[in-house]
Amino acid sequence: MKSRLFFKIFATYLILVLLVMAVMEFFLTPKIRETITRGVMERMIGHGRIMALMTLDEMLRKVTELAARSEARITIIDAAGKVLADSSWKDQKMDNHLNRPEVQEARLKGQGTAIRYSRTLQQSMLYVAVAVPEKDHIRGYVRLARSLEEVALSIEHLYRSIYLTLFLITIPSLILAFLFARNIASPVRRLMELTQKIRAGERPPPMMAESDDELGRLTQDINYIIEEQQEKIRVATEEKSKLEAAFDGMVEGVLTLDGDSRIDQFNRGLRKMVGKQRTDILGKTPLEAFRSADLQVAYLHFRETGETVRQEVALGDEKSLILDVNISAIKGYPGNEGKIMMVFHDVTRLKQLERMRMDFVANVTHEIRTPLTAIIGYIETLQQGAVLDREQTDRFLQTAHNNALRLNRLVDDLLTLSNIEMGEIKMQFQTLAVSEVIAEVLKTLAPQAAAKKITLAENFPEDVPPVRADRDRVFQIFLNILDNAVKFTPEGGAIKITTAQRDAETVSVRIADTGIGIPKNDLPRLGERFYRVEKTRSRDSGGTGLGLSIVKHLMAAHGGRVEIDSTPGQGTSVLLFFPVFIPEKENLSQG
Amino acid sequence: MDTKRHTSKQYEAELLEVKENLLYLGALVQEAIEDSIQALLERDTELARKVIANDVNIDKLDDEIEEKCVRLLALRQPAARDLRFITTAIKINGHLERIGDMAVKICEKIALLNEEPQLKPYIDLPRMAEIARSMIRQSLDALVNEDVELANKVRREDEIVDSLNEQIFRELLTFMMEDHRTIHRSLLIMQISKTLERISDHAKSIADMVVFMITGMNVRHQWPFEGQET
Numbered sequence: 001m002k003s004r005l006f007f008k009i010f011a012t013y014l015i016l017v018l019l020v021m022a023v024m025e026f027f028l029t030p031k032i033r034e035t036i037t038r039g040v041m042e043r044m045i046g047h048g049r050i051m052a053l054m055t056l057d058e059m060l061r062k063v064t065e066l067a068a069r070s071e072a073r074i075t076i077i078d079a080a081g082k083v084l085a086d087s088s089w090k091d092q093k094m095d096n097h098l099n100r101p102e103v104q105e106a107r108l109k110g111q112g113t114a115i116r117y118s119r120t121l122q123q124s125m126l127y128v129a130v131a132v133p134e135k136d137h138i139r140g141y142v143r144l145a146r147s148l149e150e151v152a153l154s155i156e157h158l159y160r161s162i163y164l165t166l167f168l169i170t171i172p173s174l175i176l177a178f179l180f181a182r183n184i185a186s187p188v189r190r191l192m193e194l195t196q197k198i199r200a201g202e203r204p205p206p207m208m209a210e211s212d213d214e215l216g217r218l219t220q221d222i223n224y225i226i227e228e229q230q231e232k233i234r235v236a237t238e239e240k241s242k243l244e245a246a247f248d249g250m251v252e253g254v255l256t257l258d259g260d261s262r263i264d265q266f267n268r269g270l271r272k273m274v275g276k277q278r279t280d281i282l283g284k285t286p287l288e289a290f291r292s293a294d295l296q297v298a299y300l301h302f303r304e305t306g307e308t309v310r311q312e313v314a315l316g317d318e319k320s321l322i323l324d325v326n327i328s329a330i331k332g333y334p335g336n337e338g339k340i341m342m343v344f345h346d347v348t349r350l351k352q353l354e355r356m357r358m359d360f361v362a363n364v365t366h367e368i369r370t371p372l373t374a375i376i377g378y379i380e381t382l383q384q385g386a387v388l389d390r391e392q393t394d395r396f397l398q399t400a401h402n403n404a405l406r407l408n409r410l411v412d413d414l415l416t417l418s419n420i421e422m423g424e425i426k427m428q429f430q431t432l433a434v435s436e437v438i439a440e441v442l443k444t445l446a447p448q449a450a451a452k453k454i455t456l457a458e459n460f461p462e463d464v465p466p467v468r469a470d471r472d473r474v475f476q477i478f479l480n481i482l483d484n485a486v487k488f489t490p491e492g493g494a495i496k497i498t499t500a501q502r503d504a505e506t507v508s509v510r511i512a513d514t515g516i517g518i519p520k521n522d523l524p525r526l527g528e529r530f531y532r533v534e535k536t537r538s539r540d541s542g543g544t545g546l547g548l549s550i551v552k553h554l555m556a557a558h559g560g561r562v563e564i565d566s567t568p569g570q571g572t573s574v575l576l577f578f579p580v581f582i583p584e585k586e587n588l589s590q591g
Numbered sequence: 592m593d594t595k596r597h598t599s600k601q602y603e604a605e606l607l608e609v610k611e612n613l614l615y616l617g618a619l620v621q622e623a624i625e626d627s628i629q630a631l632l633e634r635d636t637e638l639a640r641k642v643i644a645n646d647v648n649i650d651k652l653d654d655e656i657e658e659k660c661v662r663l664l665a666l667r668q669p670a671a672r673d674l675r676f677i678t679t680a681i682k683i684n685g686h687l688e689r690i691g692d693m694a695v696k697i698c699e700k701i702a703l704l705n706e707e708p709q710l711k712p713y714i715d716l717p718r719m720a721e722i723a724r725s726m727i728r729q730s731l732d733a734l735v736n737e738d739v740e741l742a743n744k745v746r747r748e749d750e751i752v753d754s755l756n757e758q759i760f761r762e763l764l765t766f767m768m769e770d771h772r773t774i775h776r777s778l779l780i781m782q783i784s785k786t787l788e789r790i791s792d793h794a795k796s797i798a799d800m801v802v803f804m805i806t807g808m809n810v811r812h813q814w815p816f817e818g819q820e821t
Binding site for chain 1 (some may be wrong): 611614615617618619621622712714715717718728731732735
């Protein structure tokens, strides 16, 4: 049993017992010694006084007997101090004893005592002298002497029994102490083991209370605390997982910064948003992680003012990601001072749409105003008198007419587009060989191609099945695409058209040119109305900016799709997918 | 950077601050390049002027970083790694500031270009600008992550920009020979291209410095490809 508590209690007991012994030794021993010595002395005085009742002669005769009876050495001295007899020293001559202190005292008071070293016997002796009276003067003295060692011996006897008693008391009391110490220490130790288990994160079963005393109460309390703690942990864990689920489940990106402005937590939403560009952002500062000047400005502003900041920041290469960030302090939890939360909202798509809308309005206005300005200008010129010049009038009217036609075309295109988008256009589906339509379109565009010395290469394998399509619409699709191809291919270039059966249900048409190409960034935006790769590049080519948009929508109406791939400077290739005409399917849908 | 071993918290904070400022400067410079290319493509003179005006911020931050570095050198007397970091920071700082000035130069040319009709669609210029910008970013990424590999990659990318510059030069030469009216615009574009090429040179130098900072090896005058002649 290695309990410190046990040793402490046990040691306390041990020390207590030892202390009792020490006190006895130091305070009681002198007292006992004195008491015993006095007792012996008084007994000797008693003996002496009894002896003094006898005459000297009687005493002299019975000196040996008297000594034996009183267990003392007896010396009989006459009034002058001369030793008449001595029980121990029978034959030797002894010097005058009148000057002995006990005798002197007896001469004055009738009796005297002294403790001194006897040279005769060479040991400490206890002397008692009693005067022997005769009528009214002292006839002599009787002196009794006992060795102090004898006294010591009897003290020793006494002590032996005292120590024996003490010993007999100590043993059981130590056993009791042992049991008591163990009784306290072992439940405490078990409690300690219990709390250690809890600290280690285990869930020990509650402990039985073995008694009703404080320890028992403590055990009960600890049991209660454990139970309560576990309940609290359960609730907290539940709350935490709820929060985590919300944290990870939300679309917004969230991150928190610790007191050293390093990212200590972020959610799945944020990983999704920036994951492509930034991995392991944990432990970095916002600047290290995102390297955005906008974000840093917002963050520094927040750090300076402490106000919640909301700002749009562009992240990523070529500002491909536009985020709305909300920076605020995490408040209300002690120890959380200086923690900051950033919430990111992806507004890239929103910004794109906004831009698209603004572009659209600006483009429509521009596209309409250009021909209108021309028409107005020529009409005004005519009004101001040019009408008189026949030749000029014709030319001006022609130009005005051309512009009016362009305006008309534009409005037609817009109308077509909006009709397709609203689903109001009726498609006349029929069996159609795409190659026939393409050939027809090429015939229309041949003069322009020839003027730019563009080679037109066709590759129409015979086994390509017919498609299900509206002839007029398909014509428009290929006209738009091939017209673009011719427009944006420099002189001496080539356009290659290939049809192929992609799978059982799809026919593909690839139109590849060697034109100037389209930058990667612009590819996704090509289908937007009025979207131009370069603001200035195609308007001069006479397009309305709606061509590809119409193609995209018409293909969708056919149940097909468009894919455009391009390398700037090398050319563009447009891939169109048409659904194959399947008669059974047609019958089914009609029946 | 492992600065946890510093006993002085203040010192550590100061080193981190220099690093943060450097990254901020880098972000500002990248933005300047991005904006100037956007100004070129969209013929947005307004944006070009904004870039020119914003250069003040870059210059201010440049002064600030330099002062901080000098103060650190004087007061803390850094050794080994920290000394390398601070001297590197001073140099990177200088390079970034120069790049900022170059973005201003580009924008001045753009403002002039926009006064005339567009000569040709720009294809290689944005590519150059994008590569140069990403070189700056990656060299600073290498600084943050102590990534020698990435720094070396940046050092090699300089080649691509150089060849694009030459390509643009040849293309513009044909324009000028065909039509003398295009000479002014061609020269302006040429200057922009040349400036972008120099920006990428600076970015390469930054990458060199990062390699030095991490490894302690001076690679400034070494060819980044192994076993190849310059």
